[in-house]
Each structure stands twice: as C-alpha cells, then as structure tokens.
Amino acid sequence: MPALRDVVGHDKIKRSLSCALATGRVSHAYLFSGPPGVGKKTTGHAFARALLCGQSETDACGYCDDCARSERGVHPDLHIIRPQGGSIKIAQLRALQDSAAYTSFSGGRQVYLVEQAEKMTLEAANCILKILEEPPRGVTFILVADETDGLLPTIRSRCQLYRFSPLPEEEVYRVVEASRGGDAGRARVAARISGGCPGRALAFLEGADKRDQMWGLLDRLAGERPYGALLPVDGLDGRDDLEAFINCAVLFFRDALVWRIIGRDELLINVDYRQNISRLADIYSEREILDILVALEKAARRLAGNVNHRLLLDTLAFKIAGLGDA
Ligand SMILES: [Zn+2]
Numbered sequence: 001m002p003a004l005r006d007v008v009g010h011d012k013i014k015r016s017l018s019c020a021l022a023t024g025r026v027s028h029a030y031l032f033s034g035p036p037g038v039g040k041k042t043t044g045h046a047f048a049r050a051l052l053c054g055q056s057e058t059d060a061c062g063y064c065d066d067c068a069r070s071e072r073g074v075h076p077d078l079h080i081i082r083p084q085g086g087s088i089k090i091a092q093l094r095a096l097q098d099s100a101a102y103t104s105f106s107g108g109r110q111v112y113l114v115e116q117a118e119k120m121t122l123e124a125a126n127c128i129l130k131i132l133e134e135p136p137r138g139v140t141f142i143l144v145a146d147e148t149d150g151l152l153p154t155i156r157s158r159c160q161l162y163r164f165s166p167l168p169e170e171e172v173y174r175v176v177e178a179s180r181g182g183d184a185g186r187a188r189v190a191a192r193i194s195g196g197c198p199g200r201a202l203a204f205l206e207g208a209d210k211r212d213q214m215w216g217l218l219d220r221l222a223g224e225r226p227y228g229a230l231l232p233v234d235g236l237d238g239r240d241d242l243e244a245f246i247n248c249a250v251l252f253f254r255d256a257l258v259w260r261i262i263g264r265d266e267l268l269i270n271v272d273y274r275q276n277i278s279r280l281a282d283i284y285s286e287r288e289i290l291d292i293l294v295a296l297e298k299a300a301r302r303l304a305g306n307v308n309h310r311l312l313l314d315t316l317a318f319k320i321a322g323l324g325d326a
Pocket of ligand 1: 060063
C-alpha cells in the first residue's frame with residue numbers, strides 16, 4: 001500500500017487531499033471515480049493510510065505503528081469493504097449499523113474504504129446513506145467507483161467527488177517500471193495500449209507472462225518431438241492453467257497455419273511472437289495443425305465437464321508431440 005507521495009500522477013487530487021489532512025478539514029465521505037485501473041483505488045488506500053498515520057499531518061510517515069499496520073492490511077481502524085459474489089450486500093455492513101462500531105481502536109479516526117461502491121445492493125446503499133446523513137465523528141468513508149451512475153444520487157451528493165482522469169503514457173510507463181521492472185520494450189507496449197490506466201497495463205503484462213509460460217511448454221512439446229511429451233510438465237496447475245494452455249495453443253497453432261498459408265505477419269494474433277510462430281509453421285504440416293486444432297477444441301469441451309485434468313493434458317501433449325491420437 002503506497003503513501004500519497006508514491007502514487008504516480010493525479011497531482012491535483014493528491015495536493016487537495018494533503019491539504020485537507022494538513023488543515024484538519026477532512027470530509028466525512030469521499031467518492032473517487034474514474035475508468036478501471038486509473039489509480040483511484042490505489043489513491044484511496046494511500047489516503048486511508050495517511051488518515052490513520054499517527055505521526056505525519058500530510059501523508060503516511062511510513063514508520064509509525066499505524067503505518068506498519070495499514071501497510072500489512074491489519075489496521076483495526078481501517079475497514080475495507082469489497083464485493084463478495086458480485087455485489088456488496090447489507091450483511092457486510094451490519095457492523096456499521098451498530099454505533100459502538102465507531103469507537104476507534106486507537107482513539108483516533110476510523111476509515112471505511114468501499115471498493116467498487118457501484119456494486120452495492122440497494123439495501124446496502126441505503127445503509128451507507130443513513131450513516132452519511134448523520135455522519136459520526138471521526139469516521140471517514142472513501143467510496144471508490146468506476147462509474148458513479150450506479151450510485152444513489154443522494155449518496156453522491158453527500159460525498160466530496162474526485163474524478164480521476166487517464167494518465168499520460170509516460171506516467172503509466174513509470175508505474176509499470178516501478179512495480180515490475182523487466183522488459184522495457186514490453187512495458188512500453190503495455191503503457192501505450194493502457195489508455196492511460198496503469199491497472200490495465202499491469203493486467204496486460206500479467207497476461208503476457210502467462211503467454212510466455214504457455215509458449216515455453218508448447219515449444220518444448222513441438223521442438224522435441226516426440227520425446228517432449230514424455231518430459232514432466234511443471235507450472236501447470238489445475239483447471240485455469242489448463243484452460244489458459246488450450247486457449248494459447250489454439251491461437252499459436254492458428255497463427256502457424258496463417259503463416260504457412262500467407263507467410264506474412266499482418267494477420268497474426270501473436271504478432272510479437274513472429275519468430276516462434278514461424279518455427280512452429282516449419283515443424284508442422286497444414287494437415288497436422290488442423291488435427292491439433294480439432295484436438296484442442298475437443299479438449300476445451302471436455303474441460304467444461306468433469307474430467308481428469310492430468311489425463312487431458314497428457315492426451316494433448318501426446319497429440320502435439322506427434323504421438324498417437326487425441
Ligand atoms: Zn505513520
């Protein structure tokens with residue numbers, strides 16, 4: 001959980017929040033809105049941390065007990081409420097309806113941070129509204145929402161609203177670099193396609209990591225035919241990984257087929273894997289690729305049912321390595 005000063009971009013908002021802290025004019029309720037991944041939740045957490053810091057007046061000091069606790073996510077006066085099973089339900093707010101709940105552990109402030117506040121059920125929203133109508137002393141609500149249209153207008157009007165705008169590409173790049181380091185070229189691509197939202201850039205890179213992992217497996221199966229299928233498979237764990245492998249393999253073999261037929265990269269999906277695709281296209285004939293695509297499609301359908309994952313993966317591995325029929 002960063003401090004406000006560590007949040008990249010959103011300077012005007014950070015200045016305004018620091019100013020509220022410094023002057024002691026903190027609102028009872030804030031609403032942070034903006035596109036997904038833009039940084040409003042990160043800022044919300046940083047602000048919550050600053051509010052609870054026992055030392056500094058303008059930001060989290062990073063050294064006191066309060067900061068250490070909020071950093072570890074165990075501060076007793078920081079309450080984080082997020083959707084469970086798609087919505088925020090009244091049962092999650094029960095504690096809020098009991099005024100005793102507002103007694104702070106440390107005698108200071110209490111912070112309620114509501115993530116994806118637009119997902120509150122009407123009942124839950126009414127519960128929050130009731131509290132905001134007569135806000136208890138020393139309690140601050142930070143509502144974070146992708147879209148404010150989903151919130152009751154009566155809640156919106158009781159919050160101090162901050163709208164988060166997309167960041168310039170360079171700032172997104174800084175966030176990606178700071179949190180992941182690594183391949184600068186890929187970080188640049190991620191920043192470029194993020195639409196100014198660091199969260200999107202990071203999600204893209206996570207997907208890219210998965211693709212690298214899946215390519216590694218596929219490359220081994222294809223490159224060491226037929227013995228590749230007999231090597232132990234590491235890193236594939238459970239249904240989600242198997243599904244990711246099948247999805248990636250379908251796209252890689254699809255690209256290999258395209259490459260064999262037209263030999264140019266403008267129709268490739270994994271265009272950044274051009275060399276790998278071309279290698280795959282050298283190893284397999286068109287007939288073999290079509291057979292593998294059928295086997296992958298069959299496997300995807302079997303995966304939806306009750307199937308032994310290990311067996312399914314072995315069957316696919318044998319097929320891709322050119323052993324037997326799947
Ligand atoms: Zn502190």
